Amino acid sequence: xxxxxxxxxxxxxxxxxxxxxxxxxxxxxxxxxxxxxxxxxxxxxxxxxxxxxxxxxxxxxxxxxxxxxxxxxxxxxxxxxxxxxxxxxxxxxxxxxxxxxxxxxxxxxxxxxxxxxxxxxxxxxxxxxxxxxxxxxxxxxxxxxxxxxxxxxxxxxxxxxxxxxxxxxxxxxxxxxxxxxxxxxxxxxxxxxxxxxxxxxxxxxxxxxxx
Amino acid sequence: xxxxxxxxxxxxxxxxxxxxxxxxxxxxxxxxxxxxxxxxxxxxxxxxxxxxxxxxxxxxxxxxxxxxxxxxxxxxxxxxxxxxxxxxxxxxxxxxxxxxxxxxxxxxxxxxxxxxxxxxxxxxxxxxxxxxxxxxxxxxxxxxxxxxxxxxxxxxxxxxxxxxxxxxxxxxxxxxxxxxxxxxxxxxxxxxxxxxxxxxxxxxxxxxxxx
Numbered sequence: 001x002x003x004x005x006x007x008x009x010x011x012x013x014x015x016x017x018x019x020x021x022x023x024x025x026x027x028x029x030x031x032x033x034x035x036x037x038x039x040x041x042x043x044x045x046x047x048x049x050x051x052x053x054x055x056x057x058x059x060x061x062x063x064x065x066x067x068x069x070x071x072x073x074x075x076x077x078x079x080x081x082x083x084x085x086x087x088x089x090x091x092x093x094x095x096x097x098x099x100x101x102x103x104x105x106x107x108x109x110x111x112x113x114x115x116x117x118x119x120x121x122x123x124x125x126x127x128x129x130x131x132x133x134x135x136x137x138x139x140x141x142x143x144x145x146x147x148x149x150x151x152x153x154x155x156x157x158x159x160x161x162x163x164x165x166x167x168x169x170x171x172x173x174x175x176x177x178x179x180x181x182x183x184x185x186x187x188x189x190x191x192x193x194x195x196x197x198x199x200x201x202x203x204x205x206x207x208x209x210x211x
Numbered sequence: 212x213x214x215x216x217x218x219x220x221x222x223x224x225x226x227x228x229x230x231x232x233x234x235x236x237x238x239x240x241x242x243x244x245x246x247x248x249x250x251x252x253x254x255x256x257x258x259x260x261x262x263x264x265x266x267x268x269x270x271x272x273x274x275x276x277x278x279x280x281x282x283x284x285x286x287x288x289x290x291x292x293x294x295x296x297x298x299x300x301x302x303x304x305x306x307x308x309x310x311x312x313x314x315x316x317x318x319x320x321x322x323x324x325x326x327x328x329x330x331x332x333x334x335x336x337x338x339x340x341x342x343x344x345x346x347x348x349x350x351x352x353x354x355x356x357x358x359x360x361x362x363x364x365x366x367x368x369x370x371x372x373x374x375x376x377x378x379x380x381x382x383x384x385x386x387x388x389x390x391x392x393x394x395x396x397x398x399x400x401x402x403x404x405x406x407x408x409x410x411x412x413x414x415x416x417x418x419x420x421x422x
Contacts, residue, residue, distance in 0.1 A: 054420035209265035
């Protein structure tokens with residue numbers, strides 16, 4: 001079976017930013033509110049249980065983990081530490097039981113031994129995007145690999161033509177500045193087939209798959 | 212966690228029929244072609260692999276098994292045998308490795324010992340719809356229960372108000388006669404919230420969840 005590299009439930013503002021400006025420990029999304037950016041997801045039953053909606057947002061939120069055997073993430077998603085690991089106290093944002101449950105490959109040029117928390121192991125890796133994809137696929141037990149962000153990481157792998165499918169959620173918010181993912185979905189129309197689905201929650205879901 | 216009873220990827224004609232007239236061993240859908248009825252699903256990568264589409268039809272086809280721990284099916288879905296089991300030669304349509312991989316409850320008033328094929332066990336059960344749901348939930352390992360058809364079975368449980376969510380696919384075909392599921396989606400609007408998504412393949416997806 002073909003193993004895909006997938007961007008899943010990746011949310012950007014209507015002006016194409018996946019994060020605001022001035023990221024910090026206190027404000028991991030900078031000047032914008034992740035609660036607003038991800039409101040479409042928080043409203044779903046997948047996230048909020050029985051009080052949540054069970055429409056198309058919920059189906060797509062639930063699909064985020066389906067068939068995924070490994071994740072690749074940028075170092076900034078793993079945490080706010082920059083440069084060499086001064087110590088290894090920082091263990092990610094997610095506490096003792098991270099929500100991944102699969103091997104996670106954290107991109108960094110600074111070596112660190114693997115970190116296992118419950119059934120998630122973080123591997124700290126350097127190499128070309130193609131190297132990292134090869135490593136993640138080998139660890140994914142025949143399943144697909146999710147490219148988990150942030151913005152720059154997703155864009156790097158997309159530019160290297162290593163992404164097979166994308167689910168990008170365009171939120172009606174305008175950020176004005178921050179980390180840009182794209183100028184607009186049209187950018188990808190030459191390389192990918194696509195569909196566009198408007199949700200009653202106000203977001204638009206774009207599904208792309210390689211031509 | 213709440214266990215739901217779900218109708219998933221259930222396809223009907225634009226005039227509301229889930230099957231044609233005159234079902235038989237050779238023509239399990241009677242006078243209509245299942246290849247046409249399910250064309251939306253056959254075109255997806257979930258069904259057809261790399262040559263398939265990866266849009267909304269594919270996401271919803273893939274969702275069919277997600278979080279499902281047991282299935283309830285009518286006897287006519289299990290096979291063409293009617294009345295008492297003359298012998299137990301008939302083992303379903305699916306060969307040695309049925310695609311369920313969870314306990315399946317087959318509705319029949321005619322007793323028969325459980326049948327295990329690979330990791331699927333068929334239980335032959337009688338009782339009220341509420342009894343069957345209780346039994347299927349107990350076997351579902353905390354996961355949801357799928358109501359797997361046919362038309363009459365789905366409708367019986369729906370009429371008994373035992374269904375929590377429905378994903379109904381309305382195909383553009385007209386059958387004229389056969390087993391009717393509904394006169395139209397409006398029938399359910401009083402009991403369920405709903406969303407409607409038009410797919411480029413020509414089908415409409417209806418998602419319903421209990422108000």
